[in-house]
Amino acid sequence: GAGVSQSPSNKVTEKGKDVELRCDPISGHTALYWYRQRLGQGLEFLIYFQGNSAPDKSGLPSDRFSAERTGESVSTLTIQRTQQEDSAVYLCASSYTGILKNIQYFGAGTRLSVL
């Protein structure tokens, strides 16, 4: 498809389990972002990938959170030993670089519920 695709759209897990969330960016977009959106709150930056450069991980809330991206393609966000406070919508966005780099295109998100 033409847009950013995220899967699964919904994920229910038990406390302590690991989860993996997937993001397929728009083809040709070298930059990729992960955000967390808790209920009733704004977007919280998690991590940023730009091409083959080292990712900006400054927003990851704990070492239970990690993300990978191979080249300029799919990214996965992994949360280990999930906690109830991890329940949120996880949004992925991608963008071009250069003069157009500031326009982000968002996926519909993955709604994570930790029981």
Next chain:
Amino acid sequence: AQSVTQLGSHVSVSEGALVLLRCNYSSSVPPYLFWYVQYPNQGLQLLLKYTTGATLVKGINGFEAEFKKSETSFHLTKPSAHMSDAAEYFCAVSANTGNQFYFGTGTSLTVIP
């Protein structure tokens, strides 16, 4: 560093009335400013953006916003609200030299018939 403050987490307007959603930012460098809209169970969609040039920017669905440097504001307006405008609106700022985006906490717009 950049940050965004959206005044009013909930705004209600009557159909046909003026919509005004407030956004103030702080930035140590010239900012790029954005408004995004989020409909239920959907991702964010870009409404409009300011990078350089004309300070009054027009976006989709009849929305516009004005960059006022002296007031560090980027308020979103629409002359006449429509029922379909009911959604969550987010203001965001990015430095023209950086990679990170900073989002406000959002304003939920309700349109009353």
